[in-house]
Amino acid sequence: MTTINITAQTNDVSQIEVIKAVMKALKIKFEMSFEKPYNTEFVAMIQKTEKEFSSGKGVKMDLNKMKEACK
Template sequence: MKTQDIYILEPNTSEEANALKAFAKALKIKFEVKEKPYNPEFVAKILESQKQAKEGKVTRVKKENLKEFLGL
């Protein structure tokens, strides 16, 4: 008998993901893997940073000034 239940598991590590896949395969359970999309706000920030870098809007720090720049 086929069940109508759907289980959603969210592994935190690749080891957990591999174990879940192996478990499902061993029991011959049909499964599919869907990647979690990135947070849209995060993607927008990355794209903006890439645009700024292409436009040359960057801060360059010489190695000898790095500690001062970081406030160390």
């Protein structure tokens, strides 16, 4: 028996079901794991920031102001 790792980037649940059906039809034993590439708290923070910025709550700085803020 040979073991390989396959990463499938699906668009919806129906595609996952098709992949499972194909594997079963070919009588291939398989395991599924649903890993998220990013920490969910980090993603939520970024999404919140993007939403705030798009609603006008962000601050725009030029490069010189940014350098001054980082001193």
